[in-house]
Amino acid sequence: MNSLIEISNVSFSYDGKINVLENINLNIEENSYYGIYGHSGSGKSTLLFLIGNLLNPDLGKIEYRFSNIKKNTGFVFQFFNLINELTILENAKLAQYIRNKKENLKEIKQFAEILGISELLNKFPTELSGGEKQRASILRAVVGNVKIILADEPTGSLDMKNKIIVFKLFRDLIKFNKTVIVVSHEKELMDFCDNKILLEDGKIKGES
Template sequence: MPTMTAVASPVQLDAVRKTYGSGDSAVEALAGVSVSFPAGSFTAVMGPSGSGKSTLLHCAAGLDEPTSGSVTLVGTPLKGKNETQLTELRRQHVSFIFQSFNLMPALNVEQNVTLPTLLAGREPDRAWVAQVIERVGLAKRVKHRPGELSGGQQQRVAIARALASRPAVVFADEPTGALDTTTALEVLTLMRELVSEGQTIVMVTHDPVAASYADTVLFLVDGSIVTQMATPTVEAVAGTLADLGARAKQARGQR
């Protein structure tokens, strides 16, 4: 496995607040979150709908600017960086896996996987690309286009694309949400293996099974981390989610 960028915690948030709108219509999506994601760790972010999960991911990745507080990505403070500088930083160090695969329909598997590296102005390491494509089980499909692949295979292409550029950190937003159970477990197993080899993954999910593959689960409610769980199990995660959902519903009823 190639060595990742050597930073003890590739992602750090310090007292991050994010407010949308102003005055009476203001919505606080993040309420002063401080958290760091160590190198070689797999963290799941969970919580009731509207708890701030995607906002946390977007602020951590520099896709959204916090209202206050600071974010450090692979040792670089994001505050004051313009969009060009942020794009360059992400191209060099960050990859994304989304629920929608975002593949280029006219390109085959290999071309889709190497595209971000080429866009960053670098020549892909063809041996590493071939290894990644083999790891996601698509070695015999490299010349196929997305339209010739199943949904699960398309998601595996998206995962290979995320890893081919050797990022310091992968941000995943519901990466198994559109997959059948068998394929989802294969994808999660692959992500788990990559973390054991030094990859850092931050994953937003609503699925207790997906979360059980992580080292740590962070639970968000109303923009705050209310608890976290190490070595999560499906049952423990599901129980905590049910409890938080009931409490959030009760709190809304009392407002």
């Protein structure tokens, strides 16, 4: 499989004193499903933000095998971050517009069907359950022909049934030429991922 992102000897500190991440080496491959897990404060979100180019390493480097990281990256957050004044369809169209300056209704309908929310496209986020909202925010993250989905504790506010639905849906996205990296403190959910990365005190303690 082709390498998509190569992380070499990366260290990061918020305050210039204490390293939150230390000497991280990781190769992210195309069309793969990664789970990053570890205790609270181990550096999971920080690593995700570095991968998504929202933060820059203090030491080491992150090399991307594609151009325009921002346009090719969709984020999913614990609390959805949908725009409540827009319908789910409008949220998705806006994401496409921001990424590519154009709408693609066919793409939205295709992923809405995979995510099981075709019937919800004309609803507003406030009319949806938590599980439905998260599937809508995955729709918003995936449209616009992105390469990578970065999900930070996407199931933190969902019940177990919906946690499993979301983790299984990420797997379905891989078939559409997407790479998914999901952060969670829930080790048991990592079994849905193909590659598990354990972070402890800012260091990779295991990969499987």
